[in-house]
Structure formats: C-alpha cells, structure tokens
Amino acid sequence: MGKYSIGEFEEIVMLTIAILYDNAYGITIKEEIEKRMDRKVSVGAMRTALKRLENKGFLKSNFGEATAVRGGKRKRYFRITESGKQALDQVMETRKQLWEAIPSISFDFKFI
Amino acid sequence: MSDSPSIQPPRLLIRFLRWFCHPELIEDVEGDLLELFEERIQRNPSKAKLLFFRDVIQLIRPGMLKNFSKHSLNNSGMIKNYFKVAFRNAMKQRSYTLLNLFGLIIGVTSSILILLWVDSEFQMDKSHKKGDRTYEVWRNMHQSQGEVITTASVPQPLEKVLEEEYPEIESVALLSWEMESLFAKGEQTSLETGCYASPEFLDIFDFKILKGNNENVLDDLSGMMISDRIAEKYFGENWQYENNIVGQSFRLDDQNDFKITGVFESPKSNSSYEFDWLIPAERLIQRNAWIPNWGNGSFGLFITLKDVKDEEKVASRMEQEINNHTNHVADERLILQKFQDTYLYSDFEGGVISGGRIDYVRIMLIVAIFILLIACINFMNLVTAGSNKRSKEVGLRKVMGARKWGISIQFFVESYLLTFLAVCVSIGLVFLLLPLFNELIDKSLVLDFTQLKTPFFFLGIILVTGFLSGIYPAILLPAFKIINSLKGTVKHPKGTTFFRKGLVVFQFAISILLIIGTAVIYQQMNFVLNKDLGLNQENIVLMEMEGDLRGKYEVYKEELLKIPGIDIITAASGNPVNYGRTTGSAIWEGKSPSDIAEINVINVSDDFIETLGMKMASGRFFSEEIKSDSSNYVINEVAAKIMGFEDPIGKSLSIWGMKGRIIGVVKNFHMKNLHQPIAPLVVRHDPRDANLSMIKINGDMKAAIKSIEKVNTELNPSYPFRFQFMDDSYAESYKSEQIVSNLINVFALISIFISCLGLFGLSAFSANQRSKEIGVRKVHGAGRLNIVFLLSKDFAKLIIIAFMLASPFAWYFIQQWLEGFQFRTEMSFLNFVIAGLVTLVIGGVTVSFKSYQVATVNPVESLKSE
Numbered sequence: 001m002g003k004y005s006i007g008e009f010e011e012i013v014m015l016t017i018a019i020l021y022d023n024a025y026g027i028t029i030k031e032e033i034e035k036r037m038d039r040k041v042s043v044g045a046m047r048t049a050l051k052r053l054e055n056k057g058f059l060k061s062n063f064g065e066a067t068a069v070r071g072g073k074r075k076r077y078f079r080i081t082e083s084g085k086q087a088l089d090q091v092m093e094t095r096k097q098l099w100e101a102i103p104s105i106s107f108d109f110k111f112i
Numbered sequence: 113m114s115d116s117p118s119i120q121p122p123r124l125l126i127r128f129l130r131w132f133c134h135p136e137l138i139e140d141v142e143g144d145l146l147e148l149f150e151e152r153i154q155r156n157p158s159k160a161k162l163l164f165f166r167d168v169i170q171l172i173r174p175g176m177l178k179n180f181s182k183h184s185l186n187n188s189g190m191i192k193n194y195f196k197v198a199f200r201n202a203m204k205q206r207s208y209t210l211l212n213l214f215g216l217i218i219g220v221t222s223s224i225l226i227l228l229w230v231d232s233e234f235q236m237d238k239s240h241k242k243g244d245r246t247y248e249v250w251r252n253m254h255q256s257q258g259e260v261i262t263t264a265s266v267p268q269p270l271e272k273v274l275e276e277e278y279p280e281i282e283s284v285a286l287l288s289w290e291m292e293s294l295f296a297k298g299e300q301t302s303l304e305t306g307c308y309a310s311p312e313f314l315d316i317f318d319f320k321i322l323k324g325n326n327e328n329v330l331d332d333l334s335g336m337m338i339s340d341r342i343a344e345k346y347f348g349e350n351w352q353y354e355n356n357i358v359g360q361s362f363r364l365d366d367q368n369d370f371k372i373t374g375v376f377e378s379p380k381s382n383s384s385y386e387f388d389w390l391i392p393a394e395r396l397i398q399r400n401a402w403i404p405n406w407g408n409g410s411f412g413l414f415i416t417l418k419d420v421k422d423e424e425k426v427a428s429r430m431e432q433e434i435n436n437h438t439n440h441v442a443d444e445r446l447i448l449q450k451f452q453d454t455y456l457y458s459d460f461e462g463g464v465i466s467g468g469r470i471d472y473v474r475i476m477l478i479v480a481i482f483i484l485l486i487a488c489i490n491f492m493n494l495v496t497a498g499s500n501k502r503s504k505e506v507g508l509r510k511v512m513g514a515r516k517w518g519i520s521i522q523f524f525v526e527s528y529l530l531t532f533l534a535v536c537v538s539i540g541l542v543f544l545l546l547p548l549f550n551e552l553i554d555k556s557l558v559l560d561f562t563q564l565k566t567p568f569f570f571l572g573i574i575l576v577t578g579f580l581s582g583i584y585p586a587i588l589l590p591a592f593k594i595i596n597s598l599k600g601t602v603k604h605p606k607g608t609t610f611f612r613k614g615l616v617v618f619q620f621a622i623s624i625l626l627i628i629g630t631a632v633i634y635q636q637m638n639f640v641l642n643k644d645l646g647l648n649q650e651n652i653v654l655m656e657m658e659g660d661l662r663g664k665y666e667v668y669k670e671e672l673l674k675i676p677g678i679d680i681i682t683a684a685s686g687n688p689v690n691y692g693r694t695t696g697s698a699i700w701e702g703k704s705p706s707d708i709a710e711i712n713v714i715n716v717s718d719d720f721i722e723t724l725g726m727k728m729a730s731g732r733f734f735s736e737e738i739k740s741d742s743s744n745y746v747i748n749e750v751a752a753k754i755m756g757f758e759d760p761i762g763k764s765l766s767i768w769g770m771k772g773r774i775i776g777v778v779k780n781f782h783m784k785n786l787h788q789p790i791a792p793l794v795v796r797h798d799p800r801d802a803n804l805s806m807i808k809i810n811g812d813m814k815a816a817i818k819s820i821e822k823v824n825t826e827l828n829p830s831y832p833f834r835f836q837f838m839d840d841s842y843a844e845s846y847k848s849e850q851i852v853s854n855l856i857n858v859f860a861l862i863s864i865f866i867s868c869l870g871l872f873g874l875s876a877f878s879a880n881q882r883s884k885e886i887g888v889r890k891v892h893g894a895g896r897l898n899i900v901f902l903l904s905k906d907f908a909k910l911i912i913i914a915f916m917l918a919s920p921f922a923w924y925f926i927q928q929w930l931e932g933f934q935f936r937t938e939m940s941f942l943n944f945v946i947a948g949l950v951t952l953v954i955g956g957v958t959v960s961f962k963s964y965q966v967a968t969v970n971p972v973e974s975l976k977s978e
Contacts, residue, residue, distance in 0.1 A: 026144035027151075043148070044170030047141060051175045063140070069150065073143025 006058065006087055012037065013049045014058060014088055017078050025064070025075040026050075050078065058084030121149045122161055125168050133171065134178045141171065190518070191525070197505070198526040205498065208873060209530075212494050215869040216534035216581070219487025220573060221541045222862050225549050226480035226855070227569070228542075228557050233473045235382050236455040240318045245282075245420050246451040249413040251434070252463040253696065254443040256708040257754065261694075262460035265289075265409030266434075266446065268397060271310065273433060274415060280422040285312040286393045286411040293389070294659060294831055296363040297346050301830060304342060306389030308396040308411075314376075316416050319383075324358050324374020330392050335373035336362070339388040343375050351375075366659055366830055381556050384455045406437040407697065414451060423448065442696045442708045459787075471932070472852045479859050482622045484577060486863055489615045490870035491527065491581035496588055496612060497877040506589050507597030519590035527582030528574070535574050552858070553851050584611075613910055616874065619867040620914035620951060621921075626860035627947040628922040632939060633853045636930060639937035641843055646781025648725035649689060649838040653807045653817065657683070659831040661824070665717060665799050668827060675819040677811040682723040683802035685715040689842045691783040691793075698794065700755045701763045709754050711792045712783060713767055717799035721778060723808050731761045731776025734797040741797045743772040749780045751792035767794055785845040786935040806838065864951065868958045871907060875959040879903055879966040886966055887974035896967040903963035904956055911955045915948040922947075 006014070016032045017024040029050075030041045053059045060081050063074040080088075129145070130138055145167055152160040202209040240246065249270070253261040274284045288308035295304050311330040314321070321329060322340055329337055343351040351357060361371045370391065379386050393411065397403045403410045417423060427448045434444040449457070449465065458468040506519055542559055550556055560566060588608060661668055669681050686693060694710040720726075721733050729749055734741040745765050752760045760774045780790045809816045821833045843850075879886075886899055894902075922944070930936045 026140060027147050030144075042170045043141070043144060043167040044173055044176065047137070047171065048173055048175040051137065069147060070143035071146040073139050073146065075143060076140035 006053070006056075006091060009045070010049050010053055010058075011088065011091055013046065014053065014080060014084060017059065018080050018088075022077065022079075024078045029078070053084070054078075056087075057081060058087050119153050119157060119160065121146060121164055125165060129168050129171065132177055134176060137176065141176075194522045194525040195529070197522070198529050201502070201526070202530070205501075208494055208498060208876075211869055211873050212491055213530060213534055213537075215490040215866045216487050216530065216577070217537050217541065218862060218869075219483050219490075219866050220531075220534050220538040220577065221545070222859055223480040223484040224538055224542050224573070225545065226476050226483075226859065228559070229549075229553055229555070229855075230473055230477050230480065232382070232555060232557055233456065233469065236384050237382070238452055239380075239382055240316070240451075242316055242318075242416050243452050244450075245417045246316055247415050247417065247423070247448040248451050248454050249415065249430070250447050250449055250460070251409055252445045252447055252460075253710050254445065254463070254708065255710065256706055260460070260463035261710050262447075262463055263409055264412050266411065266413045267406045267408060267437075268393075268403050268410045269406055269437070270413060270433060270446075271411075273437075274413075274430070278426060278429070280417055280419070280426050282416040282418045283312040283315050284310075284416075285316050285414045286310040287313055287385070287414065288393065288396055288411055290387060293364045294366060295342065295346075295389075296366070296830065297360075300346060301832065302342075302345065303832060303834070304388045306387040306391070307385075308393045309390045310393040313390070313414075316414055317385075319379060320377040322352070322375045322377055324372075329374035330390060332371070332373050333392055333394055334369075334371055335392070336364075336370040337374045337376055337390040338362075338372055339378040340375055341378045342388050406434060407441070415448075444696075467932075469848060471929075472848060475852065476855060479626065479856065479863075482626070483859060483863050483866065484573075485580070486619050486622060486866050486870075488577055488580040489619050490866060490873070491530070492584040493612055493615055493870055494873045494877075495523070495527070495581075495585040496608065497874055502589065503592055503597035506592060507594050510590075510594045511598070516590040520586040523586040523589060524578070524582045527585070528578035531574050531578035531581065535570055535577070539570065552854050554847070612874075616867075616871065616907075616910050617914045617917065619870060620911050620955065621918040623860070623864040623867045624915050624918040624947055624951050625922050625925075626856065626863050627950060628918070628943055629926060630853075630857050630860045631943045631947055632926045632930070632937075633849075633856060635943070636933065636937050637846065637849060637853055640786050640846060640849075640933070640935075641839075643782075643786065643935065645689060645842075646726060646779055647688065649842060651809050651813070652724070652838040653809060653820065654687060654836045654838050654841060655805045655807060655820070655824075656834075657803045657805055658828070660828040661831075662803060663800060664827065665802065665805065668805065668823070671823045671827065672805075672807060672820065675816055675823070677809050677816040678807055678820075679810060680719055680723045681805060681807045682719040683717040683799065683805040684720060685798075685801050686804060687838070687841055688714065688724060688781070688783060688806075689838065690785075690845055694791075695768060697768055699766045700757075701765070702756065709792060711751060711754075711767075711794055713794050713796060715796045715798040715801040717797070717802045720795070723806055724781075726781055727779040729777040729779045730759075731774070733776055733778070734795075741775070743770065744775045744797065745772050746776045746778055746795040747774055748778050748790070748793040748795075750790050751794060752777050754792050765794070767796065782935075785842075786933050789934045864954060868954060871955055872958045872962060875903065875907060876962045878906075879962050883966060883969070883974040886969075887971035890967075890971040891975070896964070899967035900960045900963045903966070904959045907955060907959045908952065911952050912948075915944075915951065919944050919948075 012033060013029060016029050016036070020028055020032055026043070026046070030043065030046050033039070033041050033046075050059065050061075054061060058081055059078050061076045061078045064077050066072055066074045126142065129142060133141060145164065148167070149160055149164050152163055237243065248264065249266050251263050251266045253263065255261065268286065271284050271286055274281055286309060290305050290307055292303050292305050295302050309330060311328065314330060321337075323343075324337065329335070340351075343357060346362075347354055347357055358372055358374065361369045363369050376390070378388065400410075402408050415426075417426060430446045430448070433446055435442075438444070445463070447463070453465075456468055456470040456473065457465045459466045509519060509522075539559070546557060546559065657663075657665065657668065665683055672678050672681055691712060691714060693714070694712050696708065696710050698709065698711045716734075718734065718736050721728065731746070733746060734744065738744075745767065747755070747760060747765070755763075755765075757763055757774075760777055763774050765772060765774050778793075778795065783791060783793065807820065817835065820835070824831075824833045882903070886894075886903075889899060889902075923939070926939060930939065
C-alpha cells in the first residue's frame with residue numbers, strides 16, 4: 001500500500017471521476033456512483049472523500065464557467081492526477097496479487 | 113429548469129451552511145446542493161426541502177468545517193512562542209525569577225499546610241452515614257440569676273422516654289465519658305480508655321466492627337468490645353487470624369471479668385470520639401444508683417431522626433422533658449445540636465451556640481488566604497516593576513499585530529507556568545514538612561492523593577494563584593502606547609505606581625496584623641498560664657488513688673510523708689483547677705423556691721488549703737480534731753454571694769440532702785480555664801470520696817517521684833505508676849489555644865518573610881532604575897549613608913502607612929478574641945509599637961541591603977554608558 005493508500009469508497013470515487021472524464025463534478029459523481037453501484041451517496045460523505053483525495057494529491061480540480069442553473073455558482077471539475085492513477089494501479093495490482101495467491105482449493109465449494 | 117422559482121431552498125439553511133463551511137469549498141458545495149435541490153423539486157417537491165436539510169446536516173463533518181479560531185495557522189506557534197519567551201525571560205533575570213518563585217513556593221506551601229489542617233477540622237466526625245440526621249442532646253441549666261450552664265451530660269431516664277414516646281426518632285444511644293480502666297490478662301496489664309455505650313451506639317455510628325456479630329455485640333451484659341489496638345497488644349500482630357479471641361476475657365480494675373464479644377477498628381483521626389473499649393451502658397447504670405434519676409446528668413445522648421424535617425418538632429417537644437419529670441424543681445431545658453456540628457461548635461453562651469473550635473479554624477483560614485495573597489502580590493509587584501525591561505518586547509509584538517488580549521494571554525501563560533512550578537515544588541515540600549507540622553498541631557495529617565478532591569484542590573490553587581498573580585501585569589502591560597514602549601520610555605500610568613505602593617502597604621498591613629496578633633496571643637497565654645489562680649499549683653504532683661490505693665488514703669499519706677521533700681499532702685474528689693461536679697440540690701438558709709443554682713461540690717481530706725495555698729476570707733477550714741466537721745461546709749465567695757449571705761458563718765446548708773453548717777468562706781480560686789467565670793463552690797470534708805491525691809514536693813523532684821513510685825508499686829502493685837503535674841494539667845486545658853498560637857507564630861513569621869522578599873525585589877528594581885541619579889548624586893558629593901537613606905525613605909513611608917492601617921483592625925480583632933476569656937490581659941499600646949518597629953526594622957534592613965550595594969558602586973560605572 002505505502003503512500004498510495006486509499007479506501008474502498010475513495011477508490012470508487014476516483015474510478016467514477018475517471019469514467020466521467022471531463023464532466024466530473026459533485027452532482028455527476030454522486031449520481032454516477034448511485035447509478036452504477038446502486039447505493040446511496042450522501043453529499044457530505046462524497047465531499048469529504050473528494051477533499052481528502054485532493055489533499056493527498058490524487059485529484060486536482062478547477063472551476064468551470066458559472067451557469068444560471070446552480071444559483072450562479074461555479075462547478076468544480078475533478079481530474080485524476082498522475083499519482084492518482086498510480087494509486088489506482090497499485091490498488092488493482094495488490095488485489096491481483098492477492099487473487100493470484102489464493103489456492104484454487106479455497107474456492108472449491110463442492111465439499112462444503 | 114430555471115423557470116421554477118416558486119419553491120426556493122431554505123435561506124436560513126444556506127446561511128448556516130455558509131457559516132460553517134470552509135470558504136474554499138463553499139461555492140462548489142453550495143452549487144451542488146442547489147442543483148440537487150432544483151432537480152429534486154422536479155421529481156418530488158414535497159421532499160426537496162427535507163432532503164436539503166439532511167444534506168446540509170450531513171455536511172457538518174471535520175473535513176468540511178472552516179477553522180473557527182481566527183488565527184488558525186499561527187495559534188500553536190504563538191503558544192509555543194509564549195512558552196519560549198517565558199522561559200527565556202525567566203532565565204534572563206534568574207535572581208528575580210528565583211525570588212519570585214521562592215516567595216510563591218513558601219506562600220503556597222504554607223497555605224496548603226494550613227488548608228490541610230482546616231480541612232481535617234471540617235472532616236471531623238463527618239464520616240458517619242447517618243451523621244446528617246443524628247443529633248446530640250444538650251442540657252441547658254437555667255440559673256435563677258439568669259446564667260445558663262450548658263452541658264452534654266443528660267439524665268439517663270431520658271433515653272427510654274425518647275425511645276418510646278417519640279415516633280419520629282429512629283434510635284437513641286447513650287455514651288458515657290471517657291473512662292480509664294485497668295485491663296489484665298494473665299500477667300499483662302495496661303490502663304485503657306474507653307466508654308460505656310448502649311447497643312444503639314453502633315447502629316447510629318459507623319465504627320467498623322472487625323470481629324464479632326454485628327447485630328448484638330453490646331447486648332451481652334458480661335461482654336465488652338475492644339479496639340484492634342488492644343487486640344494487637346494482647347494477642348499479637350496476627351490477632352486477626354486467631355479464631356478464639358471472641359469469648360476470651362479480661363479482668364477489669366481487678367474486679368470483674370468481661371468476655372470479649374467483638375473487636376472494632378480504633379476510631380480514626382477524623383473522629384473526635386476516641387475509645388479503646390466499649391462496655392454496655394447498662395453495667396454502669398447498675399453499678400451507680402444515682403444514674404437512673406432525672407436530676408442527674410450521667411450520659412451523652414445521641415438520637416437519629418427518621419426524617420430531618422422533624423428536627424424542630426422533636427426539639428420543641430423535647431425541650432421541657434426534664435422539667436416535666438422533675439416537677440420543675442430546677443429549670444433544665446433540652447436542646448438539639450446536629451451531631452456533625454458538635455466538634456466545631458461546642459461553646460455555649462446563654463444556652464445557645466456561641467462558637468468553639470470554628471473560631472480558630474476561621475482564623476487559620478483567613479491566615480492561609482492572607483499568605484497566599486501576599487505571595488501573589490509579590491509576584492504582581494515584581495513582574496510589573498520589571499515591566500520596563502519588557503516594554504520593548506510588548507511594543508514589538510503589537511507592531512507585528514498582536515492584540516491586547518494576546519499579550520494578556522502571554523503574561524497569564526507566564527504566571528501560570530511559574531505557579532504550576534511553584535505548586536509542584538510546594539507539594540514536594542509539603543510531603544517533607546508534614547511530619548514537623550503534625551507535631552506542631554498534634555494531628556496526623558496526610559496528603560492523600562487517592563481522594564478525588566486533592567487534585568482538584570491543587571488545580572484550584574494553581575488557577576487562583578496564577579490568575580491573581582498574573583492579572584495585574586496582564587492588564588497593565590498591553591495598555592502601554594506602542595511608540596512609548598518601543599522607545600523604552602514607558603511612563604506608567606499615574607495610578608500604577610500608586611497601586612503598586614498600595615499593594616506593598618497591603619502586604620505589610622497583613623504582616624503587621626499577624627505580628628500584633630501573635631504578640632497579644634502570646635501575652636494572653638502567658639497571662640493565663642501565670643495568673644494567680646487563687647491557689648498555688650506549682651510543684652504539686654497529682655496522683656489518682658486507684659486499685660488497692662482506693663480508700664487507703666491514711667496509709668498512703670503516712671508512707672508518702674516519710675519521703676524527704678514531701679511535707680504535706682492532701683486529696684480531693686477531683687483536680688481543683690479543672691473541676692466540674694455540680695449539684696442543683698443545694699438548700700441553704702433563706703433559700704426561696706425560685707432560687708436555682710448549680711453549685712460545684714468538692715470533697716476533700718485534711719490539709720487541702722494548706723497544700724494548695726488557698727486563703728480563707730472568713731471563718732475557719734476543716735480541722736482533724738473537730739469530729740463534727742464531717743457535716744460542716746466551707747463555701748467560696750461566689751457561693752456566698754449567690755446564697756445572699758452577708759455573714760455566712762453558722763448558716764445552715766444542705767447538699768445532697770445532708771444537712772450541715774457553714775464554718776468558713778474560702779477566697780475564690782479558679783476551677784476551670786479562664787474562659788469561664790469562677791463558679792460557686794461548696795467544700796465538704798469527706799476523705800473517703802477524695803481519690804485524687806495532691807502531693808507537694810520541695811527540693812529534688814526526680815528523687816521524690818522515684819520514691820513515690822516505690823510506695824505506689826508496693827501498695828498498688830497491679831496498676832502502672834503514672835502521675836501528672838498540676839500546672840501541666842492546667843496548661844493542657846489551653847491546648848487548642850496553644851496550637852493556634854503556635855501556628856500563628858510560625859505563619860506570621862512566614863508572612864513577613866514573604867513580604868520582605870517582595871520588598872527586596874522592589875527595592876532592587878528601584879535602585880537599578882535610579883542608578884544614574886545615584887551616580888550623579890555621588891559625583892556631587894553625596895555620601896553612602898545619604899544614598900541609603902534616600903532609597904529606604906520611600907519604603908519606610910509605606911511601612912508606616914501599613915502600620916497605621918493595620919492597627920485599628922488588629923485592635924478590633926484582638927478585642928474580639930480576648931472577649932472569649934473571662935479573665936484577660938490588658939491590650940497595651942506597647943504591642944502595637946513593638947510590632948510596628950519590628951516590621952520597620954526588618955523592612956528597613958531588607959531595603960538598605962540593596963540600597964547599600966547601589967550606593968557603593970563607583971559612579972563611573974553607572975554614568976559611563978549612554
């Protein structure tokens with residue numbers, strides 16, 4: 001894990017941001033997760049995750065143009081950074097290693 | 113979407129969100145919420161607001177909140193800086209810091225010690241669970257002359273009446289006075305003090321029973337309870353593991369065997385009742401026919417109420433209980449006092465509580481506060497005096513944007529740091545000094561950290577002391593103008609020098625107050641101990657005639673008179689300088705039924721007034737040759753006055769129903785300590801009831817006592833030899849005065865010492881400040897003495913003002929204290945003058961010590977810079 005440690009929810013958020021590519025801001029991220037993962041995401045939980053990831057340097061953000069829809073508030077778009085990508089890679093890598101280390105007998109449910 | 117303005121998100125919530133949300137996040141978070149809201153309105157307008165509310169509430173989490181302290185980034189850094197500067201500053205002026213700390217440590221240590229004592233006084237008798245609804249019954253004996261004598265000894269039959277007729281009372285217990293008995297088991301003997309108590313005594317009070325059946329340990333009339341101390345003495349350290357202690361027996365006073373029914377834990381130091389054995393009260397009642405009588409006080413009586421609310425009801429119903437049973441032959445009324453108050457409030461005047469030990473506790477509490485205050489004032493003074501040196505720092509801090517309160521906090525941090533240090537050192541010191549202190553106050557105090565209140569107590573001391581000592585500099589220093597403080601030309605506001613001087617005056621006023629107090633208390637104690645009591649108690653040995661000696665006075669006397677140095681010996685029914693055996697049954701010639709008087713009766717053998725050196729006012733004393741003297745009486749002058757006799761000789765008098773005639777009047781002598789007036793007295797010649805022998809010794813005291821011991825062990829082998837000097841026994845009745853006098857002595861010294869530390873620091877500062885002026889003066893030819901005088905003059909003025917301020921207070925308080933004595937020394941002006949002079953001299957020496965140093969400096973040194 002090392003310096004690229006991220007939690008499960010953080011991982012989902014990052015992956016979603018990557019999926020949304022240049023339309024990744026608060027609401028779309030929330031809705032995308034809710035749609036794909038079939039789970040409720042509270043604004044608060046998501047916001048904290050975003051902030052934490054940004055602090056870690058896995059995300060960067062910039063404001064978009066102001067629109068009338070949001071009461072004139074600008075959207076903050078998120079992008080994955082280089083180290084964010086590395087973090088995701090590492091998560092996948094460690095998972096893969098773990099999967100590979102499982103002896104096939106473990107998942108052999110015939111005798112149970 | 114934008115054309116749905118009908119429903120707006122709740123404005124209040126948005127404002128709330130803006131308030132708590134981190135400014136960096138707010139725009140986009142708010143935007144998100146608004147977008148969500150509008151979307152939801154499309155779908156489900158009714159729920160949108162609720163969901164909005166939920167979302168806002170869920171946003172209140174650590175990552176989202178703004179930093180509420182204003183200087184978020186700098187805060188911890190500043191605090192670190194405060195500590196650093198405090199430390200550097202302390203190290204830079206090491207001697208002043210030490211002076212400061214030293215004063216504070218002494219002050220805190222002293223007040224901790226005193227407060228420990230005060231606390232222990234307040235804790236007395238407070239540990240009993242039923243204590244808050246337990247009462248002691250007192251008896252007020254109203255005399256026909258208006259005086260009221262209050263005593264704790266009440267008639268024993270009262271117990272039954274209270275038990276049976278008062279439904280509000282849960283239980284009633286009798287407790288006798290402390291008595292001494294000779295314990296014997298096999299060869300081993302010892303004298304032990306204990307009480308007779310009714311079984312309910314152990315229900316009301318929580319004395320821990322270590323062995324024996326809790327329920328009925330005092331029910332068995334042939335049984336007794338002993339303390340673990342006696343158990344250890346007789347059965348060894350491992351007595352607890354021996355099963356057969358209960359059931360074994362002691363022989364008491366060479367007469368009766370008592371079986372041990374239980375062992376209790378010796379009353380701890382927080383109990384004013386001390387006893388090593390308990391015997392059922394019934395035993396004492398059976399042995400003494402005079403006890404079950406409404407006219408005689410015999411026991412202390414305690415009651416527990418079922419409900420405290422009934423106190424008044426019970427008290428008012430009980431008041432006349434004695435009079436109702438005695439048909440009003442005397443006027444004796446009962447009053448209730450909360451048991452927990454009995455230790456501190458035990459003085460009665462006119463039948464109501466007038467004080468007691470609480471007076472001394474209060475005095476000491478005030479002394480503790482004074483000393484702490486003096487130490488805090490020192491701190492304030494030294495810091496403000498040194499503030500010139502720090503004005504640049506304060507100015508610079510302000511230029512850099514420090515606010516006033518920031519600088520205040522800095523000075524509070526400094527004072528709290530020093531206070532914390534001082535308290536820590538003081539706690540160590542208290543541990544070291546406690547054994548000594550305990551000796552001084554005759555207690556066994558411990559610093560008990562297992563009790564929850566102890567850490568709070570120290571925390572409290574730190575908080576209060578730190579605050580008191582820091583408040584003045586913390587207000588004063590930030591108030592300087594920036595430019596002045598940077599230029600280093602701080603002009604203290606006019607008030608501050610005045611204030612500082614005021615503080616010094618206050619310190620010395622307190623010290624002078626304490627010194628005057630010490631002087632007068634010392635004088636009064638001297639007066640009390642050396643006053644002509646109307647009898648000569650020097651070189652007289654008191655010897656209880658107990659065991660085999662009882663009733664063998666003639667033999668004993670004969671043996672003793674053979675000893676060289678013993679020419680005269682007498683005996684009486686009690687110690688004449690501490691006597692209290694009274695009767696209300698005296699009937700004299702011409703007594704009207706409304707005359708009620710409690711009169712002391714003392715039974716004496718021959719040579720009573722010759723041995724003790726009393727004088728006769730008229731008539732004669734008893735004589736061995738005159739047989740009829742056994743029914744004759746001698747009275748004292750007070751009694752003669754109460755009975756209203758011009759010439760009492762030959763008048764008839766009857767005591768306890770025994771008729772006789774008055775043959776003489778003895779001059780008044782004191783029978784109690786000087787707090788009390790001289791009471792009326794009747795002397796009877798009855799050697800059989802005179803069991804305290806008084807032996808006058810001339811010449812070699814040690815040899816004589818050795819010889820007495822020999823006689824005693826021969827005539828009374830089973831009892832250990834013990835004796836007391838009469839003047840010692842008298843001095844002992846002023847024990848609490850002695851203790852407080854000792855305490856005040858010590859702490860008056862400490863207070864003046866601390867004040868002088870402060871004075872020393874202040875004078876040093878002022879000397880340094882004026883070093884140039886002194887240099888110039890010296891160049892112009894001023895001598896050293898001139899300069900010392902110049903510098904000391906100001907402080908002398910302060911001490912004189914302090915003296916003038918303190919004197920009236922001292923006069924008032926001391927007058928109050930002295931009024932507690934019926935016989936007292938005159939308060940002389942000399943005390944005040946001496947106290948003032950002592951302070952002036954000590955203060956003067958302190959100041960000139962530093963002044964002299966400055967005065968001897970070569971003016972070149974002080975003038976060359978600039």
